[in-house]
Amino acid sequence: MRMETETIAAIATGMTEAGIGIVRVSGDDAMNAVDSIFKFSGEKKQLSKQLSSVRSHTIHHGYIVDENEEILDEVMVTVMKAPNSYTGENTVEINCHGGPFVLRRVLEEVLKKNVRLAEPGEFTKRAFLNGKMDLSRAEAVMDLIQSRNEWARKASVKQLRGSLAEIIKRERSEIINEIAFIESALDDPENYSLVGYPEKLFGKVENWEKEIKQLIDSADCGRLLKEGIDTVILGKPNVGKSSLLNLMTGEDRAIVTEMAGTTRDVLQESVLLHGISLNLMDTAGIRSTEDAVEKIGVKKARNLAKNADLILYVVDVSVPLDENDREILSLISSENTILLLNKSDLNAMVEEKDIREMIAEANLPQGDHICVIKTCTLNHTGMEELEQKILEMFFLGKIRNDDEVTITNLRHKEALEDVCFSFNNVKKSIEDQLPEDFFSIDLMGAYATLGTVIGEEVGEDLVNEIFSKFCMGK
Numbered sequence: 001m002r003m004e005t006e007t008i009a010a011i012a013t014g015m016t017e018a019g020i021g022i023v024r025v026s027g028d029d030a031m032n033a034v035d036s037i038f039k040f041s042g043e044k045k046q047l048s049k050q051l052s053s054v055r056s057h058t059i060h061h062g063y064i065v066d067e068n069e070e071i072l073d074e075v076m077v078t079v080m081k082a083p084n085s086y087t088g089e090n091t092v093e094i095n096c097h098g099g100p101f102v103l104r105r106v107l108e109e110v111l112k113k114n115v116r117l118a119e120p121g122e123f124t125k126r127a128f129l130n131g132k133m134d135l136s137r138a139e140a141v142m143d144l145i146q147s148r149n150e151w152a153r154k155a156s157v158k159q160l161r162g163s164l165a166e167i168i169k170r171e172r173s174e175i176i177n178e179i180a181f182i183e184s185a186l187d188d189p190e191n192y193s194l195v196g197y198p199e200k201l202f203g204k205v206e207n208w209e210k211e212i213k214q215l216i217d218s219a220d221c222g223r224l225l226k227e228g229i230d231t232v233i234l235g236k237p238n239v240g241k242s243s244l245l246n247l248m249t250g251e252d253r254a255i256v257t258e259m260a261g262t263t264r265d266v267l268q269e270s271v272l273l274h275g276i277s278l279n280l281m282d283t284a285g286i287r288s289t290e291d292a293v294e295k296i297g298v299k300k301a302r303n304l305a306k307n308a309d310l311i312l313y314v315v316d317v318s319v320p321l322d323e324n325d326r327e328i329l330s331l332i333s334s335e336n337t338i339l340l341l342n343k344s345d346l347n348a349m350v351e352e353k354d355i356r357e358m359i360a361e362a363n364l365p366q367g368d369h370i371c372v373i374k375t376c377t378l379n380h381t382g383m384e385e386l387e388q389k390i391l392e393m394f395f396l397g398k399i400r401n402d403d404e405v406t407i408t409n410l411r412h413k414e415a416l417e418d419v420c421f422s423f424n425n426v427k428k429s430i431e432d433q434l435p436e437d438f439f440s441i442d443l444m445g446a447y448a449t450l451g452t453v454i455g456e457e458v459g460e461d462l463v464n465e466i467f468s469k470f471c472m473g474k
Contacts, residue, residue, distance in 0.1 A: 012473035018098030088130030121470025135455025222408035228277030235314035
């Protein structure tokens with residue numbers, strides 16, 4: 001893969017007013033480039049000291065100046081010399097006052113010194129190319145930046161520390177040892193016996209496959225950790241869907257009136273539930289209507305229900321069940337639905353037995369297992385029970401184990417599925433009593449595919465695609 005040699009620079013902090021903003025410079029000429037625009041303060045200024053002569057991992061006070069020696073900003077400059085830096089190259093970070101205009105002006109002066117603007121993710125890409133981190137850890141950097149809750153942060157940090165890479169490297173080492181033994185036995189049968197070997201290999205492959213499948217099984221949980229639970233609030237008009245959204249977000253985000261059909265489009269909000277993200281979607285009330293705009297809203301509600309991770313089906317107990325409720329039941333699944341009997345403070349015309357009878361009539365698989373909770377958004381009744389049920393449905397004991405590695409990256413999941421396919425081929429070859437060189441072919445396939453997860457067997461195009469999704473300056 002092509003190693004980058006040009007010196008690059010970018011603003012590494014957000015482009016907004018802040019106490020501090022950082023311009024990062026990395027490459028062979030990083031210190032020389034910054035030296036030409038940085039003036040030490042105090043006694044060091046009199047000594048004409050240069051950054052190239054200071055010790056690594058030290059910070060220095062001074063001023064950034066333009067070509068006319070006009071001071072642009074008072075700064076602190078951090079020097080990190082190769083190979084002991086994030087990128088493995090000479091790196092200088094200019095800590096400026098955090099105004100967007102100031103940061104841009106300092107960056108402009110740096111770019112005049114034979115330095116080019118960094119591409120998105122290029123600093124981390126160089127860290128990968130220079131062997132400072134494997135590809136799975138590099139991807140964890142971006143996952144950490146984008147983490148939206150505590151569990152996603154923990155999963156990213158765990159991967160950043162090399163938990164996934166450790167498993168991959170160990171399995172690759174064990175696989176290559178088996179490949180080497182098979183090849184040696186085929187080349188030198190007098191000194192290496194294959195008697196009884198296929199049975200031993202079968203057991204080893206099963207153990208590898210079991211470990212990889214555990215990682216694959218964690219991927220759905222990992223997606224929810226990373227992206228949040230897509231939660232659709234369904235119900236007829238005026239049953240309290242918008243009131244539920246407002247209560248769960250703690251804000252008056254949705255308009256609430258006594259007029260049916262107030263909500264006509266999808267309103268989306270994200271909330272944290274015990275550290276887990278819920279992507280709440282308040283939808284238009286599902287009913288037969290001639291209103292063109294409301295029809296569009298109802299259609300959107302139906303489409304969202306098909307792909308939802310969780311459906312909160314809200315029923316107004318003060319109003320009898322009707323055909324619209326039957327239609328809603330046709331949209332839901334018993335596995336991902338919580339049914340809320342709302343407005344429980346009013347005279348009830350609907351009891352739990354009534355809704356369960358309608359569920360039975362709808363012939364929903366496992367419909368008798370749908371959780372039903374009495375709620376009242378006016379006095380917060382049932383909210384704690386609802387929160388606990390959501391946690392039980394999605395994360396019962398799965399994400400609370402700090403020792404468990406969780407896959408949060410679709411690329412990793414697909415690669416691991418391919419590895420299991422290769423393992424299955426090995427087992428089938430053993431069962432079919434095929435020659436041992438067939439084992440080697442599929443074992444090598446698994447070995448190579450595992451290598452793509454950590455970047456030891458990956459093409460430049462894929463690397464460029466991965467890092468193009470990073471933010472600028474990282």
